[in-house]
Amino acid sequence: MESCKFDEFSQDSETLITGVSSSGVLNWDKKDPLEIDPQNLMVETALNEDFKDSQMNEVQECTGDSMVCDSNSKLISSGFSKLCCSEDIVTFVNAGCEAASQAESGVEFSADAQYEGGDVIRTDESITDGGDYPFIYQSARFGNFMYQFNSLPPGDYFVELHFAEIMYTYGPKGMRVFNVLSDFDIFAVAGANKPLQLVESRVLVKEDGMIQIRFEGVHGCPLVSGICIRRAPKLADPQVTLENVRCQNCAAEIEVPLAQVKREKSTAKYEKKIEELSQQCHRKTDECYQAWMSLTAANEQLEKVRMELDNRLFQTYSLDQNLEKQAEKLKDISNRYEHDKKFWMTAVSGLEEKIKNMKKEHAQLAHDAHECADSIPELTNMLLSARNSSRRNIRVFCRCRPPSKKEQSVGYATVVDFDGAQDGELAILNGGTNKKVFKFDRVYTPKDDQVDVFADASPMATSVLDGFNVCIFAYGQTGTGKTFTMEGTEQNRGVNYRTLEKLFEIAQERSDTFTYDISVSVLEVYNEQIRDLLSISSTSKKLEIKQASEGSHHVPGIVEAKVDNTKQVWEVLRAGSNARAVGSNNVNEHSSRSHCMLSILVKAKNLINGECTKSKLWLVDLAGSERLAKTDVQGDRLKEAQNINRSLSALGDVIAALANKSSHIPYRNSKLTHLLQDSLGGDSKTLMFVQISPSEHDVGETLSSLNFASRVRGVELAPARKQIDTSELQKTKMLDLEEQLGSKAASHSQTEKQLLQLQERLKAREETCSSLQLKIKELENKLREEQQIDSAALQQVRELEKKLKEQVQESEAYSLALQQKIKELEQKLEQERDTESSLLHQKVKELEEKVKDQERQLEQRVLRPMDCAEVATAATPVGGRPPLKDEAMAEADPYILRSSNSSNRMSNASMLSRKSEFHAENRRKREFRSGETENQMPAPAALHDKKIRKSDPPKPYSRVTKTTVSRPVAAAQRPLGHSRVTREKDTKKRMWC
Numbered sequence: 003m004e005s006c007k008f009d010e011f012s013q014d015s016e017t018l019i020t021g022v023s024s025s026g027v028l029n030w031d032k033k034d035p036l037e038i039d040p041q042n043l044m045v046e047t048a049l050n051e052d053f054k055d056s057q058m059n060e061v062q063e064c065t066g067d068s069m070v071c072d073s074n075s076k077l078i079s080s081g082f083s084k085l086c087c088s089e090d091i092v093t094f095v096n097a098g099c100e101a102a103s104q105a106e107s108g109v110e111f112s113a114d115a116q117y118e119g120g121d122v123i124r125t126d127e128s129i130t131d132g133g134d135y136p137f138i139y140q141s142a143r144f145g146n147f148m149y150q151f152n153s154l155p156p157g158d159y160f161v162e163l164h165f166a167e168i169m170y171t172y173g174p175k176g177m178r179v180f181n182v183l184s185d186f187d188i189f190a191v192a193g194a195n196k197p198l199q200l201v202e203s204r205v206l207v208k209e210d211g212m213i214q215i216r217f218e219g220v221h222g223c224p225l226v227s228g229i230c231i232r233r234a235p236k237l238a239d240p241q242v243t244l245e246n247v248r249c250q251n252c253a254a255e256i257e258v259p260l261a262q263v264k265r266e267k268s269t270a271k272y273e274k275k276i277e278e279l280s281q282q283c284h285r286k287t288d289e290c291y292q293a294w295m296s297l298t299a300a301n302e303q304l305e306k307v308r309m310e311l312d313n314r315l316f317q318t319y320s321l322d323q324n325l326e327k328q329a330e331k332l333k334d335i336s337n338r339y340e341h342d343k344k345f346w347m348t349a350v351s352g353l354e355e356k357i358k359n360m361k362k363e364h365a366q367l368a369h370d371a372h373e374c375a376d377s378i379p380e381l382t383n384m385l386l387s388a389r390n391s392s393r394r395n396i397r398v399f400c401r402c403r404p405p406s407k408k409e410q411s412v413g414y415a416t417v418v419d420f421d422g423a424q425d426g427e428l429a430i431l432n433g434g435t436n437k438k439v440f441k442f443d444r445v446y447t448p449k450d451d452q453v454d455v456f457a458d459a460s461p462m463a464t465s466v467l468d469g470f471n472v473c474i475f476a477y478g479q480t481g482t483g484k485t486f487t488m489e490g491t492e493q494n495r496g497v498n499y500r501t502l503e504k505l506f507e508i509a510q511e512r513s514d515t516f517t518y519d520i521s522v523s524v525l526e527v528y529n530e531q532i533r534d535l536l537s538i539s540s541t542s543k544k545l546e547i548k549q550a551s552e553g554s555h556h557v558p559g560i561v562e563a564k565v566d567n568t569k570q571v572w573e574v575l576r577a578g579s580n581a582r583a584v585g586s587n588n589v590n591e592h593s594s595r596s597h598c599m600l601s602i603l604v605k606a607k608n609l610i611n612g613e614c615t616k617s618k619l620w621l622v623d624l625a626g627s628e629r630l631a632k633t634d635v636q637g638d639r640l641k642e643a644q645n646i647n648r649s650l651s652a653l654g655d656v657i658a659a660l661a662n663k664s665s666h667i668p669y670r671n672s673k674l675t676h677l678l679q680d681s682l683g684g685d686s687k688t689l690m691f692v693q694i695s696p697s698e699h700d701v702g703e704t705l706s707s708l709n710f711a712s713r714v715r716g717v718e719l720a721p722a723r724k725q726i727d728t729s730e731l732q733k734t735k736m737l738d739l740e741e742q743l744g745s746k747a748a749s750h751s752q753t754e755k756q757l758l759q760l761q762e763r764l765k766a767r768e769e770t771c772s773s774l775q776l777k778i779k780e781l782e783n784k785l786r787e788e789q790q791i792d793s794a795a796l797q798q799v800r801e802l803e804k805k806l807k808e809q810v811q812e813s814e815a816y817s818l819a820l821q822q823k824i825k826e827l828e829q830k831l832e833q834e835r836d837t838e839s840s841l842l843h844q845k846v847k848e849l850e851e852k853v854k855d856q857e858r859q860l861e862q863r864v865l866r867p868m869d870c871a872e873v874a875t876a877a878t879p880v881g882g883r884p885p886l887k888d889e890a891m892a893e894a895d896p897y898i899l900r901s902s903n904s905s906n907r908m909s910n911a912s913m914l915s916r917k918s919e920f921h922a923e924n925r926r927k928r929e930f931r932s933g934e935t936e937n938q939m940p941a942p943a944a945l946h947d948k949k950i951r952k953s954d955p956p957k958p959y960s961r962v963t964k965t966t967v968s969r970p971v972a973a974a975q976r977p978l979g980h981s982r983v984t985r986e987k988d989t990k991k992r993m994w995c
């Protein structure tokens with residue numbers, strides 16, 4: 003504890019007292035006594051922490067009464083905020099200045115009270131009251147605590163409290179309120195971090211001389227800088243009108259003031275009304291509680307609906323996303339489809355254009371074909387003319403074999419001159435200079451091989467495939483090489499095999515436009531009998547030549563072996579050759595005496611125009627043509643020779659008839675000519691090989707053969723060789739045209755096929771697209787339905803919200819109206835009470851004085867038992883009035899406080915009792931409902947939590963927050979600020995209280 007002196011003091015200046023002090027004593031001695039104008043009273047204060055530096059901190063204006071101090075008066079300063087000057091005040095001190103205060107205070111300051119969780123009041127000092135004015139001080143911090151002031155003279159006092167600071171913080175340990183003088187809410191009056199001044203709270207000190215000031219629910223660091231207790235001014239004694247009231251116990255009449263009676267009646271009336279209103283309030287509270295519960299349930303339901311809505315929204319969102327993905331896919335597919343469609347449309351249009359062009363070309367080709375077809379008659383005529391000319395044109399090729407070994411060994415001279423062979427001329431030297439020249443279409447020397455021979459014969463194969471009947475035969479003396487030319491050997495194949503080989507070769511080349519069916523028959527004519535060399539039948543059935551309806555000749559029952567390739571041909575030829583040898587001891591002799599005839603039947607079909615042809619090729623190896631005169635033969639040999647000569651003569655006759663253009667051609671004179679009828683003459687082509695021997699020994703036969711051949715050639719040698727070529731050219735041209743047409747037709751059919759495929763693909767794409775469009779529509783419908791369901795749910799929720807809002811508003815309005823009513827009634831009642839109580843108080847005092855006097859008088863008398871009437875009489879003061887009821891009650895209640903602000907005096911004990919019971923009951927209900935103390939209001943976040951907790955019913959008072967009720971969802975999403983909610987709650991609490 004330190005003391006400081008005032009540096010200066012000047013009443014003229016505004017600053018009356020200056021100095022530096024902290025937890026110390028301020029002395030001033032400038033004036034004695036110091037009269038200070040309260041309007042100018044200023045006190046400088048310094049805080050404890052700043053004392054050492056002697057820094058001036060705050061100057062606070064004093065707004066109290068005037069202050070009178072002597073020169074030795076001390077002013078204590080330690081962060082105190084006010085110096086209050088009044089004639090009734092002794093001093094006013096701050097916390098921590100016990101010594102100085104004690105010295106001047108005569109009031110016993112008890113500190114036996116201890117509140118749970120609070121500080122012990124550090125006032126075990128006993129302060130003697132040195133004057134009329136008690137002086138107390140104390141400082142305290144934290145928790146619940148209580149001041150108790152003892153040894154005060156009974157009477158009315160004003161209590162004045164000053165707080166240097168009210169510190170509090172937000173957060174878990176935050177404090178907001180503490181009670182002073184019962185339920186008074188300091189915080190509500192002062193606000194945060196502001197010095198508090200509680201002035202002129204009236205309090206009644208009774209016989210026990212004690213004032214208790216409770217601080218409850220203090221959280222934080224409030225610093226009580228000073229407490230002033232001073233006597234309250236005496237109230238004027240009002241004029242009292244008395245009225246007799248009968249005692250309910252003893253039926254004695256007691257005189258009581260009329261105002262008091264009226265007041266009691268009025269009080270009773272208002273109490274009843276208050277009771278009713280309280281009950282109504284309770285009912286409304288219960289209703290509100292029920293409404294709150296239903297609101298909570300509705301909130302829960304709302305929450306569920308919201309959750310469901312959220313889920314639905316999430317599902318919708320998921321569906322939306324899926325739909326978007328599907329839509330994107332569909333879009334891609336659609337784009338691709340459009341792209342493909344364009345591509346294919348372009349392709350189709352291109353193809354259509356191509357088809358159009360091709361149709362044009364086709365039409366052109368068809369036109370050309372028609373022209374060709376039209377020209378066919380001309381061509382046919384040309385061919386006919388060519389054929390007509392060919393009827394007279396039988397080609398003759400002459401072939402001379404090499405001299406045999408025998409001839410060479412004997413030394414026969416060669417009689418054949420081949421000097422003109424290149425020109426088809428052949429000369430036979432017939433003794434000396436006699437030389438006979440023959441001219442043929444071709445002359446083959448012994449040096450010419452099979453290939454050379456067939457090179458000239460191969461066009462015949464083409465003619466057969468073109469549909470002409472052809473006959474190739476070899477004529478000549480025995481042993482001149484007929485068989486060699488026609489059959490050949492395995493190593494050196496002859497005309498037969500090579501012609502067939504050529505047939506297949508050409509057929510293969512024409513396979514696109516022609517189909518060929520080739521079959522082979524092998525016959526032998528011996529002694530004017532036909533023998534089927536391919537027949538495997540053992541019985542030799544006699545074969546006859548028949549003429550078919552169309553005019554062609556054939557041998558019924560003959561084997562026609564179908565051949566598809568040269569290998570089969572060779573097998574057939576070998577089979578025929580083998581069969582020819584059967585039954586003959588001398589193969590060579592037999593072959594010389596029979597005609598070996600190979601018949602090849604060709605059935606052709608033109609794939610373009612559908613034309614079918616059936617042609618026949620005869621390859622004939624005739625029997626030897628030697629003259630009978632030369633050989634001296636008899637018997638069968640003679641017969642054989644005669645038959646051979648007859649058949650050869652018949653052949654000569656036919657040729658002669660053909661040469662002479664005879665109307666009758668004697669084909670039927672022999673089997674040979676009969677068989678060859680279709681291919682010899684007429685519209686057929688004939689090629690004759692005349693085989694000769696080079697030897698002088700055979701010169702006669704050679705000349706005979708050559709003469710016969712010359713006759714034949716005389717028929718056949720024609721100048722119209724070019725015409726034959728022309729017809730071939732025309733045919734080739736026509737073939738080319740047909741080939742072109744065929745390829746175009748094939749290309750056309752291919753294009754049409756492609757077009758069909760494209761159309762099918764396009765159709766499939768269109769089907770896919772339409773199915774996808776259907777799917778999109780289905781999904782869109784589904785989404786629309788979902789949205790409709792959601793909107794319906796939302797509408798339901800909104801209606802529910804609206805209903806709840808209306809309910810809450812109604813409840814609030816009704817509660818507010820009730821509260822207003824209660825407040826008005828209470829104010830009215832309090833006003834009346836105040837008026838009456840002051841009067842009564844005065845009267846009671848007077849009565850007490852009188853009672854005392856009477857007691858003193860009575861003590862002097864002899865004591866005797868008194869009945870009730872006497873007591874009443876004795877207690878009656880001068881006017882004979884009995885003691886007032888509220889006096890006794892006031893004495894019974896040591897906690898009666900009076901406040902100058904409210905002028906509230908609780909003189910009626912029953913009233914206080916009922917009120918306290920009412921408050922206690924309310925508190926119990928609140929505690930029961932909320933499970934919390936009134937001062938520990940739930941934080942908004944906690945309130946929000948409670949809203950969604952079913953098992954934790956809300957507090958009836960704190961729940962009436964508009965924000966929570968009217969906007970449950972929004973409140974849940976955006977909790978209010980702590981201070982705002984707290985103040986709202988406080989305001990409402992106060993309203994409810």
Ligand SMILES: Nc1ncnc2c1ncn2[C@@H]1O[C@H](COP(=O)(O)OP(=O)(O)OP(=O)(O)O)[C@@H](O)[C@H]1O
Nearest residue numbers: 403404479480481482483484485486593594625626
């Ligand atoms: N151009 C030739 N080159 C070589 N040898 C040949 C030629 N022509 C014939 N020969 C041979 O002469 C012989 C007689 O020939 P080949 O049998 O073919 O005569 P041919 O006229 O058929 O007799 P035949 O009337 O008796 O059947 C055979 O050995 C044959 O090989």
